[in-house]
Amino acid sequence: MDCIFCGIVNGSLPTELIYEGDQIVAFRDITPQAPTHVLIVPREHIESVAALGEAHTPLLGEMFLAAQEIAQQEGIGETGYRLVFNCGRAAGQSVDHLHLHLLGGRKLGWPPG
Ligand code: 5GP
Numbered sequence: 072m073d074c075i076f077c078g079i080v081n082g083s084l085p086t087e088l089i090y091e092g093d094q095i096v097a098f099r100d101i102t103p104q105a106p107t108h109v110l111i112v113p114r115e116h117i118e119s120v121a122a123l124g125e126a127h128t129p130l131l132g133e134m135f136l137a138a139q140e141i142a143q144q145e146g147i148g149e150t151g152y153r154l155v156f157n158c159g160r161a162a163g164q165s166v167d168h169l170h171l172h173l174l175g176g177r178k179l180g181w182p183p184g
């Protein structure tokens with residue numbers, strides 16, 4: 072299987088990890104859309120939100136708590152940030168390995184494009 076994020080998780084695609092947890096890693100997006108743009112990614116290959124099951128509940132908790140901690144580290148914990156899961160092509164998902172976008176450091180528009 073040719074998965075970019077599996078490659079980053081297993082080290083075959085060298086990428087600086089800014090956070091490592093039991094079930095997740097986080098690294099900066101290669102095409103940042105904001106001053107802080109971090110991807111929080113499970114070590115396990117899961118295609119998208121649509122492929123989640125009840126057994127993934129602890130993983131999701133870990134992803135959100137990591138987001139909270141990284142936001143603090145990035146200095147945007149108080150000013151605010153956005154967490155996004157794109158699910159499926161119509162929503163803009165381009166990498167089929169679950170990832171939570173953490174975006175902040177500028178005023179973010181709403182609704183998203
Ligand atoms: P999606 O569009 O699936 O919601 O988000 C995928 C994100 O992964 C995009 O924001 C894209 O810039 C980022 N991305 C794609 N390939 C790589 C890569 O090789 N390294 C890093 N750090 N980010 C990547």
Ligand code: ZN
Nearest residue numbers: 074077116168
């Ligand atoms: Zn993968």
